[in-house]
Amino acid sequence: MPRRVNPQIRHLEPENWIADYIRDIGDKNNKGSSLKCDVSHWTMHQDEPFWEITEQINVMANELLIDRHGCVQVCEMWGAVYKRGDYAVIHMHPDPGYVQSFVWYIDACPDCAPLIFPDPERPWLPPAATITPSTGVFAFFNSTDLHYVPPQECEHDRIIISGNIQIT
Numbered sequence: 001m002p003r004r005v006n007p008q009i010r011h012l013e014p015e016n017w018i019a020d021y022i023r024d025i026g027d028k029n030n031k032g033s034s035l036k037c038d039v040s041h042w043t044m045h046q047d048e049p050f051w052e053i054t055e056q057i058n059v060m061a062n063e064l065l066i067d068r069h070g071c072v073q074v075c076e077m078w079g080a081v082y083k084r085g086d087y088a089v090i091h092m093h094p095d096p097g098y099v100q101s102f103v104w105y106i107d108a109c110p111d112c113a114p115l116i117f118p119d120p121e122r123p124w125l126p127p128a129a130t131i132t133p134s135t136g137v138f139a140f141f142n143s144t145d146l147h148y149v150p151p152q153e154c155e156h157d158r159i160i161i162s163g164n165i166q167i168t
């Protein structure tokens with residue numbers, strides 16, 4: 001029986017400096033991961049400007065997961081800038097230590113490329129879930145749920161933060 005794809009949507013309004021911060025980092029990854037866009041370092045949660053935000057994400061994650069997993073925390077976090085034509089190939093975050101992953105839209109509109117979770121057993125059917133971008137939307141999902149981002153078609157950039165959660 002496949003596990004149901006059931007992203008949990010929250011809202012966290014991003015402060016104005018965050019988009020510029022991610023832009024300023026630029027690409028540290030040279031398209032070497034599943035994300036074919038500009039990607040920061042993977043430890044952005046350890047950058048001092050993000051300490052307070054990481055704590056807020058930890059609080060949300062614990063509200064969602066503490067009954068199932070006990071205490072959890074952000075263990076990886078990165079920023080990404082999708083320019084027109086950028087995309088993410090289908091992938092998951094399979095480290096056995098991850099209990100959940102997340103995406104947070106820092107600057108995005110509903111016409112930006114969505115995050116799509118296909119039904120891996122019946123990919124011809126409509127996706128099991130789709131997360132429509134909008135600035136402030138914050139979605140938790142199972143790290144082992146396959147997902148991808150089709151090419152960004154908006155003229156403006158789609159800026160996100162994403163990360164993984166582990167048991168403390």
Ligand SMILES: [Fe+2]
Nearest residue numbers: 091092093147
């Ligand atoms: Fe991902």
